[in-house]
Structures are given as C-alpha cells and as structure tokens.
Amino acid sequence: MADSSFTRRHWLETAAALGAAGLLPGAARAQANWPTKAVRFVVPFAPGGSSEIVARATAAELTKSLGQSVFVDNKPGGAGNVAMAEVARADDQHTLILGHIGTLAVNPYIFDKLPYDPAKDFRPISLLAKVPSLYLVHPDLPVKNLKEFIALAKSKPGRLNYGSAGNGSAGHLAMEYLKMASDTFILHVPYRGTGPQLTDLLAGRLDAASVGAPAVLQFIKAGKLRCIATGTPQRIAQLPDVPTVAEQGYAGFEMTQWYGLLAPASLPQAAADKLAAAAAKAVREKEALDRLANDAAIAVGSTPAEFAAFIAAEQKRWKPVIVRARIKPD
Known part of the structure; x- marks a missing residue:
C-alpha cells in the first residue's frame, strides 16, 4: 500500500507545477473563457481626435468577437502618463489601453522619470492604425x-x-x-x-x-x-x-502618428493570444475600415511580435531626434 503522505505530497507538487505552467484544467478553462466580464479600454487622451476614432472602431468590433462589452474610457493627463501608470498596475485582467507614439516612443526620452516602464509593464497586443x-x-x-x-x-x-x-x-x-x-x-x-x-x-x-x-x-x-x-x-x-x-530625396523617412493595443503584463498568455487575434481582425472589418478611412487613418492589425518590434524601431528612430532637439515637456 502506498504511503499516503507521499501520495499527497506528490499530488501537491504535480498540481503546483501544472498551475505554474497554466495547465490546470480550471486555469486553462478560465483563460480560454476570457473575457468573463466587460472590458475597459482606456484612451490616455481627452475625447475627440484620432485616438478616440481608432479606439471606438476597435472596441465596436472586439465587442462582437469577444462576446463581452468593450467600452472606451478617456483618461487624459500628464502626456498620457497618468493613464499608462494606472493600467500598468491593473490586475483585473479586463483593462486595456491604447498605446501611442508619445507614451511608448517619446515620453521615455523627454521625461526624467516615468511612472511606468513601457517594456516591462505592458504586453504589446497589436498595432491598430497609423494616422x-x-x-x-x-x-x-x-x-x-x-x-x-x-x-x-x-x-x-x-x-x-x-x-x-x-x-x-x-x-x-x-x-x-x-x-x-x-x-x-x-x-x-x-x-x-x-x-x-x-x-x-x-x-x-x-x-x-x-x-x-x-x-x-x-x-x-x-x-x-x-x-x-x-x-x-x-x-x-x-x-x-x-x-x-x-x-x-529622404529614403526610409517615416512620420506617422500610430496607435496600438496594450495589455498589462499580468494578462495571461492565452488571453493575450486570443485578444491579439481578435484585435488584428477587428481593424480590418469593413465597418472599422470605413470609420478609420473617414479620419484618414490607415488600418494595420499586427501580431504581438510585430508590434513589439515596431515599438523598438520607433524608440530607436525618435531618441536621436529628441536628444538633438533637446525636447522637454511643457
């Protein structure tokens, strides 16, 4: 007859390992069923303008594909830093934010200290559109x-x-x-x-x-x-x-305002993958394309890896410009 203490200890160790890997049936089901409630999509700027057009066009399509309401919440202030810091700390797994050239590629070089880390605090999900x-x-x-x-x-x-x-x-x-x-x-x-x-x-x-x-x-x-x-x-x-x-005459020159979807780094991988596929598809739907075209926005829809590489390239592009021009926030 097996030692009951060994059997129990072995089961607990196995369960812990499965849990850490996200493979327990309950955890897997929870991630597969994400989202389980309404999703808050934070826009770090005041209402109006291209940022809201992009966010609302995306939210409308995500609502259809995810089966839960995705609502836009404008939270301006501090050149986007206020909203970015709040979402970085969000742990409800149902809060997202609109990433922007300013908050991801410019603010790291014009502010002496940021209340968030663009690389560590967020998961890049998808580059949505360029204006x-x-x-x-x-x-x-x-x-x-x-x-x-x-x-x-x-x-x-x-x-x-x-x-x-x-x-x-x-x-x-x-x-x-x-x-x-x-x-x-x-x-x-x-x-x-x-x-x-x-x-x-x-x-x-x-x-x-x-x-x-x-x-x-x-x-x-x-x-x-x-x-x-x-x-x-x-x-x-x-x-x-x-x-x-x-x-x-200036090969390789590109200057566009761009907007992408970010999630807090704490969002589980399975949920992030599901969201990324839905977001990339959302901006290519006809209704979203029509709304974006009215604002002269160009729909993109990328993978997380593509968006992460794009952010890194934009940071590399803008750092020398900011240093050369000695740009500081007002």
Missing part, C-alpha cells in the same frame, strides 16, 4: 514641394518658422525629424494645442507646420494650406498627387 502626418506651408510661401522648401530654408537659416501644438507634440517631432534629415535650421514656435497653431498658420503668421491629416484635409482641399509632403511610406488616398518625404 498620416502632413507637411504643410502657407500658400503665400513661394514653394511648391518639399525640395523647394528645404532649398528656401537652407538659403535663409533661422528665418523660416514652423508651429506645433506644443513641446514634445507629434508636430514638433515631425518637423525636428525633417530638420535633422535635411540639415536645416527652422525656428520652432510652440502653441498650446493644434487649434491656436492652425489659426496662425492659416493667417500666414507661420510659414510651415506638420499636422495630422484629419485636422487639415479640408483646408488643403480648399486651397487655404499647401501640402508639400506626407510622412507616410506610401502616398495617401486622400492626396494622391502629393509625394512622400521619402520620394523627395
């Missing part, structure tokens, strides 16, 4: 394309200016990246938001700017602003006659 950054000039500036703009800037170092929505904003980064690539000196004029910046650009008080496509397409089509280049790898459907920066 084109456009390079614009006031129509009175005597340039028709990027090459002419660069030539003019080189002939008048420091005499041309550009506006941005603030220090560390996407528009600030975009223009500093162009300055670094083209070795030009153009004066930066920071504003508090895209609205005031656009007011002065439209009035001719600014020479140039880089702005996300949704905010300016109407002004380009009306002839109130001139688009001299897009920051996308390929031309965009809304402006098929406007060449990219790369096409105009």
